[in-house]
Amino acid sequence: MEGRFRVIGSLCLLLLQLLNASSPSSAASPSKYSLRNGLALTPPMGWNSWNHFGCNINEDLIKQTADAMVSTGLSSLGYQYINIDDCWGESTRDSQGNLVAKASTFPSGIKALADYVHAKGLKLGIYSDAGTQTCSKRQPGSLGHEDQDAKTFASWGVDYLKYDNCEDTHGLSPKERYPIMSEALLKSGRSILFSLCEWGVEDPATWASSVGNSWRTTGDIADNWDSMTSRADQNDKWASYAGPGGWNDPDMLEVGNGGMTTKEYKAHFSVWALVKAPLLIGCDIRAMDNTTYGILSNKEVISVNQDKLGVQGKKVKSNNDLEVWAVPLSNHKVAVILWNRSSSKATVTASWSDIGLNAKTVVDARDLWTHSTLSSVSGKISAELESHACEMYVLTPHSKTSS
Numbered sequence: 001m002e003g004r005f006r007v008i009g010s011l012c013l014l015l016l017q018l019l020n021a022s023s024p025s026s027a028a029s030p031s032k033y034s035l036r037n038g039l040a041l042t043p044p045m046g047w048n049s050w051n052h053f054g055c056n057i058n059e060d061l062i063k064q065t066a067d068a069m070v071s072t073g074l075s076s077l078g079y080q081y082i083n084i085d086d087c088w089g090e091s092t093r094d095s096q097g098n099l100v101a102k103a104s105t106f107p108s109g110i111k112a113l114a115d116y117v118h119a120k121g122l123k124l125g126i127y128s129d130a131g132t133q134t135c136s137k138r139q140p141g142s143l144g145h146e147d148q149d150a151k152t153f154a155s156w157g158v159d160y161l162k163y164d165n166c167e168d169t170h171g172l173s174p175k176e177r178y179p180i181m182s183e184a185l186l187k188s189g190r191s192i193l194f195s196l197c198e199w200g201v202e203d204p205a206t207w208a209s210s211v212g213n214s215w216r217t218t219g220d221i222a223d224n225w226d227s228m229t230s231r232a233d234q235n236d237k238w239a240s241y242a243g244p245g246g247w248n249d250p251d252m253l254e255v256g257n258g259g260m261t262t263k264e265y266k267a268h269f270s271v272w273a274l275v276k277a278p279l280l281i282g283c284d285i286r287a288m289d290n291t292t293y294g295i296l297s298n299k300e301v302i303s304v305n306q307d308k309l310g311v312q313g314k315k316v317k318s319n320n321d322l323e324v325w326a327v328p329l330s331n332h333k334v335a336v337i338l339w340n341r342s343s344s345k346a347t348v349t350a351s352w353s354d355i356g357l358n359a360k361t362v363v364d365a366r367d368l369w370t371h372s373t374l375s376s377v378s379g380k381i382s383a384e385l386e387s388h389a390c391e392m393y394v395l396t397p398h399s400k401t402s403s
């Protein structure tokens with residue numbers, strides 16, 4: 001008898017899983033398995049200190065970055081988190097076991113910084129580690145101190161925690177260590193977005209949606225073409241696990257840091273937007289040039305990332321480094337990237353069958369980089385592209401032709 005119930009139970013579970021896999025996450029509501037904090041219904045947007053500054057950070061930099069986020073207009077486009085990465089703390093805890101901001105670089109303390117950032121309408125992020133020390137080895141990690149540290153972060157007014165994976169001296173796996181901080185944050189009395197950074201080592205896409213709001217799927221990005229493209233590829237296979245409340249994270253943006261061409265940075269930003277990656281700027285926004293600003297402030301590309309349907313785009317076709325990436329958007333629209341990853345000029349084509357459109361569909365195609373519209377396109381869309389360049393479109397079907 002008991003065995004029969006178990007079989008029926010397993011069948012029900014299988015049915016539920018199939019239903020869940022076949023229906024896209026409903027618009028702007030957390031998926032069934034997502035973390036219970038209600039945050040990140042669209043991918044987080046903001047800035048993080050690591051890619052450009054490494055450990056060379058201080059409170060003036062953070063304040064000036066918050067100022068620039070507002071004065072450049074980037075905050076009004078959705079960039080709201082100002083995230084301090086590694087190296088903000090003293091190397092030891094205080095006599096009560098609390099983490100403390102480094103007196104020489106953050107003399108006013110993190111609470112004062114959070115107040116400053118909040119007064120600008122922005123949110124403050126901080127960094128810790130699921131081991132005994134952070135990756136710089138310059139400050140303590142939170143392993144064994146999760147409740148205490150979560151309470152400290154909450155008392156400072158922190159809104160976002162990036163949680164790294166170094167110095168796991170206890171020999172526990174990420175799957176065992178990350179949920180402890182997740183629970184601690186939920187109990188902390190403050191809504192704190194939880195960003196897992198275990199570099200994809202234990203396939204976090206398969207388990208982290210009930211633990212955090214984003215999870216790194218790769219090792220660290222570097223500011224070059226090979227690193228950027230390989231992060232995009234490694235992240236791609238986890239697409240079906242992303243949704244409102246929990247996102248795959250192929251690491252932060254390098255746009256504006258100088259190691260890639262403008263074409264490559266446009267492709268980097270386009271693909272990150274389409275795959276619903278967190279859009280965390282990694283350059284010095286106090287001193288960015290117009291080209292960098294033009295890329296990061298492209299509203300039309302940002303709206304693909306923030307589309308309420310919350311589906312992660314995928315590479316749908318690849319032929320000798322000529323690629324098509326696509327994603328369904330709300331209101332039956334489709335976003336598509338035509339991307340020439342080869343080393344010479346080439347034409348890239350997306351046929352409607354490649355991107356999930358009915359063969360008879362006629363669309364208006366909005367080019368998100370030239371901001372112009374091609375009317376009544378049918379069957380396919382093509383572009384002749386320089387090496388490493390992409391074009392990105394949003395296709396809006398004429399209603400009578402799409403079914």
Ligand code: GAL
Pocket residue numbers: 050085086134135136164165197219220
């Ligand atoms: C790495 C992490 C980076 C950065 C760095 C700080 O493990 O992936 O994004 O946070 O640590 O030490």
